[in-house]
Amino acid sequence: MDLVSLGQIVISGLANGALYAFIGLGFSLISRSTGIINFAQGDFAMLGAVLTGSLVAADIPLILAVPVAVLICGLVAGGLHVLAIQRAERANMAQLIIMTIGFSILIQGAVTWGWGSDSITVPTFTGSAPLNLFGVTILPQQLWLVGMLVLVTVFMWFFFHRTVLGFALRAGASNPLGAAFVGINHKRLGAYSFVAGGLLGGLGGAVWVPIAFAQVDIGIALGLKGFTAAALGGFGTTFGPIAGGLIFGLVESLAAGLISSAYTEAIAYGLLLVVLIVRPQGLLGKVNRGAADDHQEEVLSAGLMPTRLGRNDLIRFGVAVVVLLALSVILTASWKTTALFAGITAIVVIGMVLLTGFAGQISLGQGTFMMVGAYASGYLTLKQGWPPIAALAFGMVFAALLALIIGRFIFRLRGYYLAMASLSLLMVFQTLARELQSITGGPNGLPGIAPFNIFGLQFFTDDEVYYVILFATLLCLIAALSITRSRVGRALLAIRSDELAARACGASVVWLKIGAFVFAAACASLAGSLYVHYLGIANPLPFGFKSSIEHIVALTLGGFLALYGSYFGAAVIVALPSIITAVFGDADTQSGAGLKLLLFGLLLVVVIIMQSNGSARRVSDRIRSWVSSGFRPRPVET
Amino acid sequence: MTSAHNSEGVVNAPVLQVENLSVRFGGLRAVDSVSFSVMPAEIVGLIGPNGAGKTTTFNCISGVIVPTEGEILIHGRTVTPFTPERACAMGVLRTFQNVRLFGELSLRENIMMGAYSAGTCGMVTAMLRLPKHRRLERLAAERAELWMERLGLTEYADAVATTLPLGLQRVAEVARAMAANPQIVLLDEPGAGLNKVEKEKLSDMLRSIAAETNCALLVVDHDMGLVMGLVERLVVLDFGRLIAQGLPNDVAQDPAVIVAYLGTA
Numbered sequence: 068m069d070l071v072s073l074g075q076i077v078i079s080g081l082a083n084g085a086l087y088a089f090i091g092l093g094f095s096l097i098s099r100s101t102g103i104i105n106f107a108q109g110d111f112a113m114l115g116a117v118l119t120g121s122l123v124a125a126d127i128p129l130i131l132a133v134p135v136a137v138l139i140c141g142l143v144a145g146g147l148h149v150l151a152i153q154r155a156e157r158a159n160m161a162q163l164i165i166m167t168i169g170f171s172i173l174i175q176g177a178v179t180w181g182w183g184s185d186s187i188t189v190p191t192f193t194g195s196a197p198l199n200l201f202g203v204t205i206l207p208q209q210l211w212l213v214g215m216l217v218l219v220t221v222f223m224w225f226f227f228h229r230t231v232l233g234f235a236l237r238a239g240a241s242n243p244l245g246a247a248f249v250g251i252n253h254k255r256l257g258a259y260s261f262v263a264g265g266l267l268g269g270l271g272g273a274v275w276v277p278i279a280f281a282q283v284d285i286g287i288a289l290g291l292k293g294f295t296a297a298a299l300g301g302f303g304t305t306f307g308p309i310a311g312g313l314i315f316g317l318v319e320s321l322a323a324g325l326i327s328s329a330y331t332e333a334i335a336y337g338l339l340l341v342v343l344i345v346r347p348q349g350l351l352g353k354v355n356r357g358a359a360d361d362h363q364e365e366v367l368s369a370g371l372m373p374t375r376l377g378r379n380d381l382i383r384f385g386v387a388v389v390v391l392l393a394l395s396v397i398l399t400a401s402w403k404t405t406a407l408f409a410g411i412t413a414i415v416v417i418g419m420v421l422l423t424g425f426a427g428q429i430s431l432g433q434g435t436f437m438m439v440g441a442y443a444s445g446y447l448t449l450k451q452g453w454p455p456i457a458a459l460a461f462g463m464v465f466a467a468l469l470a471l472i473i474g475r476f477i478f479r480l481r482g483y484y485l486a487m488a489s490l491s492l493l494m495v496f497q498t499l500a501r502e503l504q505s506i507t508g509g510p511n512g513l514p515g516i517a518p519f520n521i522f523g524l525q526f527f528t529d530d531e532v533y534y535v536i537l538f539a540t541l542l543c544l545i546a547a548l549s550i551t552r553s554r555v556g557r558a559l560l561a562i563r564s565d566e567l568a569a570r571a572c573g574a575s576v577v578w579l580k581i582g583a584f585v586f587a588a589a590c591a592s593l594a595g596s597l598y599v600h601y602l603g604i605a606n607p608l609p610f611g612f613k614s615s616i617e618h619i620v621a622l623t624l625g626g627f628l629a630l631y632g633s634y635f636g637a638a639v640i641v642a643l644p645s646i647i648t649a650v651f652g653d654a655d656t657q658s659g660a661g662l663k664l665l666l667f668g669l670l671l672v673v674v675i676i677m678q679s680n681g682s683a684r685r686v687s688d689r690i691r692s693w694v695s696s697g698f699r700p701r702p703v704e705t
Numbered sequence: 706m707t708s709a710h711n712s713e714g715v716v717n718a719p720v721l722q723v724e725n726l727s728v729r730f731g732g733l734r735a736v737d738s739v740s741f742s743v744m745p746a747e748i749v750g751l752i753g754p755n756g757a758g759k760t761t762t763f764n765c766i767s768g769v770i771v772p773t774e775g776e777i778l779i780h781g782r783t784v785t786p787f788t789p790e791r792a793c794a795m796g797v798l799r800t801f802q803n804v805r806l807f808g809e810l811s812l813r814e815n816i817m818m819g820a821y822s823a824g825t826c827g828m829v830t831a832m833l834r835l836p837k838h839r840r841l842e843r844l845a846a847e848r849a850e851l852w853m854e855r856l857g858l859t860e861y862a863d864a865v866a867t868t869l870p871l872g873l874q875r876v877a878e879v880a881r882a883m884a885a886n887p888q889i890v891l892l893d894e895p896g897a898g899l900n901k902v903e904k905e906k907l908s909d910m911l912r913s914i915a916a917e918t919n920c921a922l923l924v925v926d927h928d929m930g931l932v933m934g935l936v937e938r939l940v941v942l943d944f945g946r947l948i949a950q951g952l953p954n955d956v957a958q959d960p961a962v963i964v965a966y967l968g969t970a
Contacts, residue, residue, distance in 0.1 A: 372809055372810075374810065374814050374817075375842075546832050549831065549832045549833075549834060550828055550831055550832050553831035553832070553834075553838060553842070554817075554821060554826065554831060554838065554841060554842060554845065555826075555827075555828050555831040556831075557810065557814055557817065557818060557821075558818065558821060560807065560809045560810055561807045561809075561810060561818050563809060564807040564808045564809050564810070565805045565806075565807055565808075567769070567789065567805070568801065568805040568806070568807065569807070569818070570788070570789035570790050570793075571767065571768075571789045571792075571793055571798070571799055572793060572798075572818045572819055572821045572822065572881070572885070573790055573793035573794055573821050573822030573885070574790070574818075574821055575790050578827075579828075582827065582828035583828075585828070586828065
């Protein structure tokens with residue numbers, strides 16, 4: 068490779084890196100002042116790009132369009148903090164992080180609904196004649212990107228080290244309570260940091276969009292890359308994300324130029340995974356050694372959770388069995404298909420109740436483990452002639468081992484590293500599934516997988532498959548019940564309440580979290596296997612990031628600690644598209660998809676607010692008393 | 706190293722030995738080569754003015770802080786690595802200054818958590834309800850009943866632990882620690898927030914526990930009234946160094962201790 072091409076690769080890497088740095092700066096800023104990993108960070112950049120595009124399309128001059136678009140991004144971000152995060156006052160960190168996932172979906176849905184999915188075109192700021200430097204061509208817009216980044220860096224340094232508000236932000240980040248005593252309002256600081264995050268993201272997006280082929284669904288990818296920038300550089304540092312972003316841009320560009328563009332994503336996210344495993348505090352970050360973590364997180368108590376199997380469990384389980392069996396008789400054919408997919412989703416969500424509800428860890432990549440199951444079943448039954456049950460078991464064991472290895476590294480440090488690690492793992496596996504064609508069949512997948520059979524029993528029709536999935540769901544439910552109503556479940560709840568006290572009782576936090584993750588992975592793999600046996604084809608598409616969002620929404624709707632709620636949440640998620648179609652019609656699929664995302668996002672945000680301020684409890688209590696009183700209307704309270 | 710005689714006059718091996726323990730935070734020597742030991746069933750007070758290094762020493766023994774130098778031995782075996790789990794596995798249990806019961810568990814389940822270290826059993830064993838899990842659960846339930854009965858908590862067994870009055874919560878923490886069948890329990894300011902009557906009851910309770918179970922107690926407290934009435938021996942720290950140890954009355958008259966507490970004239 069000659070120097071000129073290498074120079075070309077470096078230039079485009081640095082330009083992209085500058086965008087990642089913008090987004091990463093927002094990540095670390097918000098995380099430092101509020102502790103929240105804001106998943107909507109990439110969507111602010113997307114919003115900035117889209118708004119600039121539509122303002123320009125409305126004949127507004129560029130010099131006005133960019134600032135207005137950036138400003139709107141800041142306002143949207145601040146608005147989300149004031150209207151949603153501040154309302155969920157007693158929410159714990161996991162809930163708040165999931166809420167920002169809701170923001171991300173909300174923005175994406177709103178933009179898709181309103182703007183459609185056309186790519187966004189914006190003219191470059193100062194012409195498009197490339198500059199030539201020793202044979203390497205540089206686009207003026209690339210200089211704009213890097214130049215803006217330098218400007219912002221200088222401004223931020225000045226802001227943080229030379230202004231009162233900057234000091235206040237830093238003080239509030241290091242000790243909220245202490246800062247409150249000297250009159251710094253933590254809530255307001257949170258809102259400011261969100262506004263800053265919105266401005267940074269929006270600016271990056273607006274400056275970047277003229278040289279990009281940007282579509283509205285770019286937000287997730289941008290968010291991930293910005294997060295990688297922040298994680299590489301170190302979340303706790305102000306300027307680490309800049310270094311992280313530039314390094315990440317370079318690696319990505321070099322991977323594409325020197326190895327293969329097909330593996331760009333896998334290499335880039337593989338790098339993130341390695342950093343999270345080897346140096347979770349980031350390249351520039353410091354880890355606070357000394358005392359074992361004495362941090363007590365305020366947990367919104369779910370009241371007393373039983374930790375021993377009781378008669379109530381028997382009754383409830385019986386009711387669940389009866390209801391699900393009754394459904395198999397009542398449901399019409401099309402609704403039965405819905406119920407079937409709901410069952411498959413419920414299996415994944417049951418695992419997540421243990422992982423997220425009990426062990427407090429967020430996974431955004433259960434699709435990875437579903438894929439493991441899907442391809443294990445597909446490949447081993449089709450190409451190796453294994454019996455389906457053996458292939459299914461193999462997939463579960465493989466998924467469990469994968470979770471064990473990942474968990475062993477990720478859970479060493481407290482925090483929400485799993486969220487990003489699982490997401491990057493998903494990206495790596497999606498690429499592998501597309502590229503390892505000899506095993507996975509590439510994007511076309513593995514068609515022709517036979518329906519599930521065991522001991523010579525075939526399960527062909529929806530009716531028959533329903534019973535298989537029903538059986539599997541109930542089995543997972545029993546397993547999860549058995550775990551939560553045991554000393555292990557008790558230890559997990561103890562850790563939730565007070566980690567240090569639980570450790571002082573001998574509970575091994577790391578291994579308990581690993582156990583929950585392994586269980587969740589095995590459940591997801593089982594679901595993946597059942598899924599491909601039903602559809603007859605294994606391909607990467609159904610297990611992408613969108614499925615992760617559906618799992619998170621289902622988990623939140625059902626309740627983080629509610630095993631039976633899993634099925635309910637899953638049913639709502641699976642049925643929602645049909646309901647949307649029934650209500651709004653199927654005319655325009657694009658805006659329909661946008662509407663679906665919009666509703667998902669709203670649901671997430673509203674449900675978490677309701678859960679965290681207790682109104683969800685009041686509603687469910689009311690329904691329960693209404694049901695137990697034989698559906699009589701509630702007497703008016705006096 | 707000190708060696709004490711128990712009531713029968715037989716020389717015993719110490720349950721806890723702290724040897725040349727040092728902790729430095731940057732340039733600050735929070736604890737500076739401190740050595741002392743505790744015998745089985747002995748009640749020892751660890752005292753000293755503010756900043757003397759009591760809490761740091763206490764945190765080292767319970768595995769919360771990794772010491773810069775020195776060793777901690779339980780029945781002659783070194784505690785490594787310094788983690789709370791490891792300390793617990795070796796029979797070192799603790800209570801907390803600001804009581805830390807589990808808010809999502811009932812009182813009974815809190816005390817059952819104390820017996821968690823009685824054996825290891827993984828998630829699969831628990832899921833399949835194998836005999837080992839059954840045995841550990843029965844053991845935990847028995848110990849919880851025993852200690853609730855013994856410390857008068859039975860009537861609150863099903864209450865949410867964190868809603869009980871502070872006095873009861875302190876007793877419950879002791880019960881949780883005792884359910885582990887510990888070798889030694891570290892009590893972090895057990896009298897804080899209690900009134901005089903409650904403190905006396907707590908003292909009596911702790912004395913009878915030490916006598917009946919052969920479990921040693923190491924008490925850190927500012928409250929000299931409680932400490933002098935409760936402990937058999939005192940270890941006094943000042944500026945991270947051990948300045949005196951011995952019987953409470955002797956220590957109280959030690960000039961170095963008086964200087965440490967009152968300052969030089």
